[in-house]
Amino acid sequence: MMAANRMSVLQRLQGRGPGSRPAIFxxxxxxxxxxxxxxxRSIALCQLDSEGDRMxxxxxxxxxxxxxxxxxxxxxxxEDDTAGLLQSPLQGQPRDTQSPWWKPPxxxxxxxxxxxxVVISYADRTNVSTAIIPMAKEFDWSKEExxxxxxxxxxGYAITQVIGGSLSDKAGxxxxxxxxxxxxxxxxxxxxxxxxxxxxxLIANRIVLGLGEGVAFPAIHSIISNNVPFSFQSSAxxxxxxxxxxxxxxxxxxxxxxxxxxxxxWVFYLFGGLALFWxxxxxxxxxxxxxxxxxxxxxxxxxxxxxxxxxSWNGPDEDRGSGGIITEIRPLASPQGARASWISEARExxxxxxxxxxxxxxxAQYTQSWGMYTLINWLPRYFxxxxxxxxxxxxxxxxxxxxxxxxxxxxxGPMADRLLARGxxxxxxxxxxxSVGMLGPAVCLLLATQPSVASSVxxxxxxxxxxxxxxxxxxxxxxxxxxxxxxxxxxxxxxIGNTAATVAGFVxxxxxxxxxxxxxxxxxxxxxxxxxxxxxxxxxxVWVRGEPLPQDRT
Numbered sequence: 001m002m003a004a005n006r007m008s009v010l011q012r013l014q015g016r017g018p019g020s021r022p023a024i025f026x027x028x029x030x031x032x033x034x035x036x037x038x039x040x041r042s043i044a045l046c047q048l049d050s051e052g053d054r055m056x057x058x059x060x061x062x063x064x065x066x067x068x069x070x071x072x073x074x075x076x077x078x079e080d081d082t083a084g085l086l087q088s089p090l091q092g093q094p095r096d097t098q099s100p101w102w103k104p105p106x107x108x109x110x111x112x113x114x115x116x117x118v119v120i121s122y123a124d125r126t127n128v129s130t131a132i133i134p135m136a137k138e139f140d141w142s143k144e145e146x147x148x149x150x151x152x153x154x155x156g157y158a159i160t161q162v163i164g165g166s167l168s169d170k171a172g173x174x175x176x177x178x179x180x181x182x183x184x185x186x187x188x189x190x191x192x193x194x195x196x197x198x199x200x201x202l203i204a205n206r207i208v209l210g211l212g213e214g215v216a217f218p219a220i221h222s223i224i225s226n227n228v229p230f231s232f233q234s235s236a237x238x239x240x241x242x243x244x245x246x247x248x249x250x251x252x253x254x255x256x257x258x259x260x261x262x263x264x265x266w267v268f269y270l271f272g273g274l275a276l277f278w279x280x281x282x283x284x285x286x287x288x289x290x291x292x293x294x295x296x297x298x299x300x301x302x303x304x305x306x307x308x309x310x311x312s313w314n315g316p317d318e319d320r321g322s323g324g325i326i327t328e329i330r331p332l333a334s335p336q337g338a339r340a341s342w343i344s345e346a347r348e349x350x351x352x353x354x355x356x357x358x359x360x361x362x363x364a365q366y367t368q369s370w371g372m373y374t375l376i377n378w379l380p381r382y383f384x385x386x387x388x389x390x391x392x393x394x395x396x397x398x399x400x401x402x403x404x405x406x407x408x409x410x411x412x413g414p415m416a417d418r419l420l421a422r423g424x425x426x427x428x429x430x431x432x433x434x435s436v437g438m439l440g441p442a443v444c445l446l447l448a449t450q451p452s453v454a455s456s457v458x459x460x461x462x463x464x465x466x467x468x469x470x471x472x473x474x475x476x477x478x479x480x481x482x483x484x485x486x487x488x489x490x491x492x493x494x495x496i497g498n499t500a501a502t503v504a505g506f507v508x509x510x511x512x513x514x515x516x517x518x519x520x521x522x523x524x525x526x527x528x529x530x531x532x533x534x535x536x537x538x539x540x541x542v543w544v545r546g547e548p549l550p551q552d553r554t
Contacts, residue, residue, distance in 0.1 A: 106286065107227045107228050107229070107232075107236075109285065110223065110227055110285060110287055111224070111228065111236050111239065111240060113278070113281060113282050113285065114177070114220045114223060114224075114240050115239060115240050115243040116243070116278055117177060117181055117216060117220070117278060117282075118216065118217075118220070118240055118241070118243035118244050118246075118247060119243045119244075119246050119247040119250065120181065120185070120247065120271075120274045120275060120278060121181070121184065121213050121216050121244070121247060122243070122244040122245075122246075122247025122248050122250075122251070123247040123248070123250045123251040123271050123274065124184055124185065124188040124209070124213070124247075124251075124271050124272065124274075125153060125184075125209070125213060126247065126248045126251035126252065126376060127188075127251040127255045127267045127268065127271050128149075128150065128191070129150070129251070129252075129376065129377050129378070129379070129380050129381075130251070130252065130255040130256055130259070130267070130380045130391065130394065130395070130398075131255060131259065131264045131267045131268070132146055132149065132150065132381075133380065133381065133384060133391050133394075134259060134263075134264045134391060135195060135264055138264075139195065142517060143513050143516045143517045144513045144514055144517045145513075146381075146513055147509055147510045147511075147512055147513015147514065147516075147517075148203075148510055148513065149202065149203070149206065150377045150378075150509050150510075150513075151377075151505065151506045151507075151508075151509035151510035151513075152203050152206045152207060152210075152506070153206045153207070153209055153210040153213075153505075154210060154373075154502045154503070154505035154506035154509070155207050155210060155506060156206070156207040156208060156209065156210025156211035156212075156213075156214060157210035157211070157213055157214040157502045157505070158210075158214065158499050158502035158503060158506065159210075159211060159214060160180075160210075160211050160212075160214030160215045161214050161215075161218060161495035161496070161498045161499040161502060162218075162349075162492060162495040162496055162499060163214075163215070163495070164176055164180070164214055164215030164216075164218040164219055164491070164495055165218030165219075165221070165222060165490075165491035165492040165493070165494055165495030165496070166349075166491065166492045166495070167215075168215070168218055168219040168222035168223070168491040169222050169489060169490070169491040169492055172222070172223075172226070172287065172288065173218075173219035173220060173222040173223040173226075173287070173491065174219075174223070174282075174285070174287040176215050176218075176219040176222075177215065177216060177219040177220065177223070177282070178279065178282055178283065179212075179215070180212045180213065180214070180215040180216050180219065181212070181216070181275050181278065181279065182212070182275065182279070183208065183209075183211065183212030184209050184212030184213045185212075185272050185273070185274065185275035186212075186272065187205050187206075187208050187209035187212060187272075188209065188268050188271055188272035189268060189269060189272025189273065190205060190268075190272075191205060191209075191268040191272075192264075192265035192268055192269070214498075214502070217241075217494060217498055218491045218492070218494050218495040218498065219491065220240055221237065221482065221483070221490055221491055221494040222490060222491030222494075223287060223288075224236050224237055224240070224483070224490070225483060225487055225490035225491065226288045227287060227288050231417065231421075232417070233480065233483050234413045234414075234416045234417045234420070234476055234480050234483075235413040235414045235417050236413070237413060237475065237479055237480045237483065238409055238410070238412050238413025238414075238416070238475035238476055238479065238480065239409070239410060239413060241409060241475045241479050242405070242406050242408075242409025242410050242412075242472060242475055243406075245402045245403075245405035245406035245409055245472065246402075246406045248376060248402040248405075249399055249402040249403050249406060251271070252380070252394075252395050252398045252399050252402065253395050253399050254267075254270075255267050255395070256391055256392050256393070256394055256395040257392075257395070258270060259391060259392065260391075260392040348489065349489060349492055349493075349496070351551040352486055352489060352493060352549065352551045352552060353496060355485075355549055355551060356543040356545075357481070357485045357543055357544060357545040357549060358482075358485065358486070358493060358496070358497075358549075359539075359543060360478075360481075360539055360540050360542075360543035360544045361478055361481050361482060361485075361493070361496075361497040361500075362496060362497050362500040363500070363535075363536055363539045363540070363543075364434060364438070364474075364477075364478040364497075364536045364537075364539065364540045365478060365497040365498060365500045365501040365504075366500040366501060366503060366504045366532075366536070367438070367504070367532040367533060367535055367536025367537075368437070368438055368471070368474060368478070368501070368532075368533065368536055369500075369501035369502070369504040369505055369508070370504040370505075370507075370508040370528075370529055370532040371441055371442075371445070371471075371508075371529035371530075371532060371533055372468075372471065373501075373504060373505035373508055373509055374508050374509060374512050374525065374529055375401070375464070375468065375529075377509045377512075378509070378512055378525070379398050379401075379464075380394045380398050382522060383397045383398065383457070385522075386522060387457045387460075389457075397457070397461050400461060400465040401464055401465045401467075401468035401469065402468065404465050404466070404468065404469030404472075405468050405469055405471065405472040406472075407469075408469050408470070408472035408473065409472040409475045412433060412472055412473050412475045412476040413475060413476050413480070415476065416429050416433060416476035416480075425546060426484055426546030426547065427544060427545055427546030427547075428546075429476065429546075430476070430477050430478075430480075430481055430484070430544050430546060431477075431540070431541050431544060433473045433474065433475075433476040433477040434473070434474050434477025434478050434537065434540050434541075434544070435477075435537055435540070435541065436470055436473040437470060437471050437472065437473035437474030437475075437477055437478075438471070438474065438533045438534075438536055438537040438540070439533065439534075439537055440466070440467055440469075440470025440471060440473070441467035441468060441470055441471045441529075441533060442467075442529075442530045442533035442534055442537075443467070444463045444464065444466050444467025444468075444470070445463075445464075445467055445526040445527075445529055445530045445533075446526070446527075446530055447463045448460050448463045448464055448467075448526060449522075449523040449526045449527060477540075478497070478540065481544060482494045482497060484545070484546050484547065484548070485545055485546075485547070485548060485549050485552065486548065486549060486551075486552040487548055487552065488548075488552050489552055504532075508529075511528075512525050515528075
């Protein structure tokens, strides 16, 4: 009787047999599982046979299911036992099991740790913006020298953008991110010794700091592409990126307090030690490293479909596992992908780099980052020089913009996802959010330079806060556009765009030092940033697209 019940259950799960419900496996392995009334189930009962060339339904795997009184009860027991186990990706995307709010899916924990790494990253890079004020007095640095010290970080940061993205796409972002945070935290901790050792050592330290931080965002965006369901990717990307504002807030708030209590070297000692609290939680996490190359190498099943993300069902006849549960989803390795050279990778990327949507990403990243990096690095000095704010108090005026940025960034992605769910075109959402994110700060910076109000610290603080807050809407614009147009090369394309942003950081931050040294005009500094915003938004609205490019299918 039980054997008949189990066979009936299998028939209902597979959508065949007398009186069967609409098929739960309506799209087969890797497809979207569905039930009537919108219920979604994450049940996979297939295994690859010994030749690896066809898929067979497993009937013996149910020997561990407890006896039940009816087919409905048995079906519910099977579904309950398997729900929530499929957190790794099939066909490059994880299942959405509709976990209860108190038990988030595995990818949510992954993104929480990625978000924490971004906080640490931006705290470690931003703390020098406040610390350089007492450092410049101690070491007698000019404005131009300060600008070079601040900007040289971006030399290293630019070098590892594409490398970090490509390596993450090939091998997975987990190890790349762990290596990056180790390097940049060590450099942060050693900054005081580097400054005392002399100019060349400090410059080298800043460059290596940039090398470590340069892999962070490309690795995270590759992790998003491989681990987060598409319907949540805008939210995941915007939340992770908005953590940069939280890191900036942390540095701007804590650094003046540390300087007042223990002097500037302790800023770097304490922030450099934050990685010690992050790495022990990150290393044990299971993060998918499924890459586009490995997806190409999957064998075909009997129907000619890829057996991608094959599931291992450990039944009672196997030594591994117990109780007949799904224990892992393992992508098949690709020898071709493992042996791929950097030249081959470049050949794949060059056609993408020549497309207008990717160029739009690069131009928008460059022009927007000119304004963002200028303010991040020079805002404490601006309030100190123009309004004569003491170093210990400067955090009160620099915190507001980044708190607002963080809050806006947290809602920008979910807002975009909701608009997309309501039927808005992807390209329309990207245009609207990016336009607000660039035109908003442009207008506010112009207002801050008006002679009639430029002398009011409260008004200037308000408009700068508003402008930087509006800039966070770009987190649902250019910051996720690479996921739209190049999902297979998301890490690399993000790295290319972020390299353009990094060039703006190096050139812009150093240029501001030169402008101030020669003209002492903060109005000119803000006007140049405004011009960059205007140019960037024009190219963006003409060239942006919202669908995968043909060049990404190679």
